[in-house]
Amino acid sequence: xxxxxxxxxxxxxxxxxxxxxxxxxxxxxxxxxxxxxxxxxxxxxxxxxxxxxxxxxxxxxxxxxxxxxxxxxxxxxxxxxxxxxxxxxxxxxxxxxxxxxxxxxxxxxxxxxxxxxxxxxxxxxxxxxxxxxxxxxxxxxxxxxxxxxxxxxxxxxxxxxxxxxxxxxxxxxxxxxxxxxxxxxxxxxxxxxxxxxxxxxxxxxxxxxxxxxxxxxxxxxxxxxxxxxxxxxxxxxxxxxxxxxxxxxxxxxxxxxxxxxxxxxxxxxxxxxxxxxxxxxxxxxxxxxxxxxxxxxxxxxxxxxxxxxxxxxxxxxxxxxxxxxxxxxxxxxxxxxxxxxxxxxxxxxxxxxxxxxxxxxxxxxxxxxxxxxxxxxxxxxxxxxxxxxxxxxxxxxxxxxxxxxxxxxxxxxxxxxxxxxxxxxxxxxxxxxxxxxxxxxxxxxxxxxxxxxxxxxxxxxxxxxxxxxxxxxxxxxxxxxxxxxxxxxxxxxxxxxxxxxxxxxx
Amino acid sequence: xxxxxxxxxxxxxxxxxxxxxxxxxxxxxxxxxxxxxxxxxxxxxxxxxxxxxxxxxxxxxxxxxxxxxxxxxxxxxxxxxxxxxxxxxxxxxxxxxxxxxxxxxxxxxxxxxxxxxxxxxxxxxxxxxxxxxxxxxxxxxxxxx
Numbered sequence: 001x002x003x004x005x006x007x008x009x010x011x012x013x014x015x016x017x018x019x020x021x022x023x024x025x026x027x028x029x030x031x032x033x034x035x036x037x038x039x040x041x042x043x044x045x046x047x048x049x050x051x052x053x054x055x056x057x058x059x060x061x062x063x064x065x066x067x068x069x070x071x072x073x074x075x076x077x078x079x080x081x082x083x084x085x086x087x088x089x090x091x092x093x094x095x096x097x098x099x100x101x102x103x104x105x106x107x108x109x110x111x112x113x114x115x116x117x118x119x120x121x122x123x124x125x126x127x128x129x130x131x132x133x134x135x136x137x138x139x140x141x142x143x144x145x146x147x148x149x150x151x152x153x154x155x156x157x158x159x160x161x162x163x164x165x166x167x168x169x170x171x172x173x174x175x176x177x178x179x180x181x182x183x184x185x186x187x188x189x190x191x192x193x194x195x196x197x198x199x200x201x202x203x204x205x206x207x208x209x210x211x212x213x214x215x216x217x218x219x220x221x222x223x224x225x226x227x228x229x230x231x232x233x234x235x236x237x238x239x240x241x242x243x244x245x246x247x248x249x250x251x252x253x254x255x256x257x258x259x260x261x262x263x264x265x266x267x268x269x270x271x272x273x274x275x276x277x278x279x280x281x282x283x284x285x286x287x288x289x290x291x292x293x294x295x296x297x298x299x300x301x302x303x304x305x306x307x308x309x310x311x312x313x314x315x316x317x318x319x320x321x322x323x324x325x326x327x328x329x330x331x332x333x334x335x336x337x338x339x340x341x342x343x344x345x346x347x348x349x350x351x352x353x354x355x356x357x358x359x360x361x362x363x364x365x366x367x368x369x370x371x372x373x374x375x376x377x378x379x380x381x382x383x384x385x386x387x388x389x390x391x392x393x394x395x396x397x398x399x400x401x402x403x404x405x406x407x408x409x410x411x412x413x414x415x416x417x418x419x420x421x422x423x424x425x426x427x428x429x430x431x432x433x434x435x436x437x438x439x440x441x442x443x444x445x446x447x448x449x450x451x452x453x454x455x456x457x458x459x460x461x462x463x464x465x466x467x468x469x470x471x472x473x474x475x476x477x478x479x480x481x482x483x484x485x486x487x488x489x490x491x492x493x494x495x496x497x498x499x500x501x502x503x504x505x506x
Numbered sequence: 507x508x509x510x511x512x513x514x515x516x517x518x519x520x521x522x523x524x525x526x527x528x529x530x531x532x533x534x535x536x537x538x539x540x541x542x543x544x545x546x547x548x549x550x551x552x553x554x555x556x557x558x559x560x561x562x563x564x565x566x567x568x569x570x571x572x573x574x575x576x577x578x579x580x581x582x583x584x585x586x587x588x589x590x591x592x593x594x595x596x597x598x599x600x601x602x603x604x605x606x607x608x609x610x611x612x613x614x615x616x617x618x619x620x621x622x623x624x625x626x627x628x629x630x631x632x633x634x635x636x637x638x639x640x641x642x643x644x645x646x647x648x649x650x651x
Binding site: 051052055166168169171172175176178179180181182183186188190191192193194195216220223391392393395396397399400401403404406407408411413416417419420423424425427428429431432434446449450453454457462 | 512514515517518521522525526528529532533535536537539540541542544545546549550552553556557559560563580581584585588589591592593595596600604607608610611612614615616617626630634638641642643644646
């Protein structure tokens with residue numbers, strides 16, 4: 001189940017010096033702050049700070065980015081509890097019971113429970129990843145190029161179908177990414193669609209594109225607000241009761257385990273992630289509780305279910321990235337870009353050939369989660385104040401950093417202009433509810449899909465249809481893809497009918 | 507009955523179509539082969555169909571304009587300023603471009619004080635220029651810092 005020789009090398013790599021850990025605490029702090037400020041997303045922070053990782057070694061850069069990820073998922077819960085303003089979509093369900101607890105003067109208990117559940121949930125997520133990565137690799141190694149094409153297509157379809165917008169909009173966003181990925185030199189050596197620009201020879205620069213589409217376009221959306229909250233009555237925070245409540249999380253083992261299991265499973269599905277995981281886990285724990293009607297009035301179980309699920313989903317989403325090389329969402333798309341910069345491609349070959357790096361990432365994240373418990377506790381008071389930042393100063397400053405970040409990746413004007421172009425594109429897309437993450441993932445996976453497709457054509461001698469019929473795994477993947485599309489269409493029709501039915505209109 | 511799309515939505519769909527056609531034209535001109543078009547052609551075809559589906563889903567309906575005209579105008583102004591900033595960094599210097607962009611950006615975002623935006627912008631520009639100047643391995647044109 002576990003490759004012990006790779007694990008030993010990983011432990012040596014991680015604990016033979018301070019190198020891998022230097023940027024973990026700054027990363028956690030950045031994540032906590034970005035997570036706590038509504039409108040600033042974790043993926044935005046990761047994209048913005050990605051150019052800084054280019055001077056780091058691979059492990060340092062991944063540890064830095066995953067610590068932003070870990071901190072960001074927890075940060076959103078703090079403002080959800082104290083102010084009823086979820087810092088990110090992954091903390092919506094935390095507010096359901098966390099805020100009523102704060103209103104009843106139990107804010108310290110709620111903060112402690114959310115911190116405890118986040119740490120334990122994320123820990124469980126990474127333990128599951130640690131135990132399953134090797135068996136997963138054995139399965140994934142059986143996938144040929146055609147299966148990889150189908151996995152990519154399935155992932156893109158899921159992202160498009162489950163990202164909340166209409167399926168047509170989601171698919172169009174994904175197709176736009178695939179089309180943009182075809183700019184520049186093809187995998188077969190044909191130079192196309194550079195439109196006379198030497199900057200486009202290697203294709204669209206993915207990192208500046210991400211910075212523009214994730215960060216810059218989102219900043220324009222929150223521009224008009226003065227501060228995120230005008231309330232002055234942030235409940236007081238005290239450490240001793242928070243620590244006590246943190247340990248009392250263990251009194252709810254079944255809620256913790258169910259929340260974490262739901263988080264891991266949902267996190268592994270491309271396009272879903274922590275935003276859905278916290279709501280599903282909350283709903284499930286509420287449904288099976290003997291005190292269903294008390295949920296929403298300040299029950300600790302509600303906070304624990306939501307926070308353990310959103311944190312454990314990180315381990316699930318890392319499984320798809322490490323085992324298949326396919327990012328399940330915006331945050332893992334940024335991680336994949338960091339992989340590419342260091343000439344590392346996630347997927348079965350990565351697990352087979354560089355198992356030590358895979359285990360180093362997992363072990364590093366396990367330690368990082370424990371550090372979150374300490375850092376999160378120390379900055380709780382600061383996070384309560386973050387919400388008062390005047391956005392009229394924050395928005396132009398972070399926008400300027402986006403342009404600098406674009407330059408930091410390429411060292412030419414091309415990076416900066418790519419940020420500007422994708423900021424405009426992202427603004428238009430967000431305005432009409434197109435999922436920008438689908439475009440980025442299409443852009444990231446387009447080249448890989450093209451290479452695998454060309455290989456499939458060569459292996460099959462140009463007869464893909466009969467080759468597909470010879471491969472049961474391909475057939476299974478195709479069936480699953482068709483099922484996902486049909487299920488998404490039926491679900492949206494059912495939701496539309498339910499909305500139009502006279503009972504719901506009353 | 508008619509189709510009424512919000513102007514910004516129509517612009518986005520027109521851009522998507524224009525990009526699709528331009529990409530295909532260039533790729534076909536470069537080499538008309540299955541290997542060269544294996545992703546581009548199907549993705550383009552699907553994109554064109556999806557644009558049609560999205561447009562016709564608005565049949566007989568007026569699309570929600572999304573946000574107020576004032577908010578949209580403010581967004582476009584800031585976006586235009588940002589594009590101008592990105593385009594001018596290499597010509598007037600990273601520091602000068604950043605200083606003016608942050609100053610004007612703060613004003614566009616609603617700050618009424620006359621002295622706070624330039625002061626904040628000056629401190630911000632000095633900090634960013636020296637921090638990134640030390641971190642980035644590339645030379646960058648600056649005028650003051």
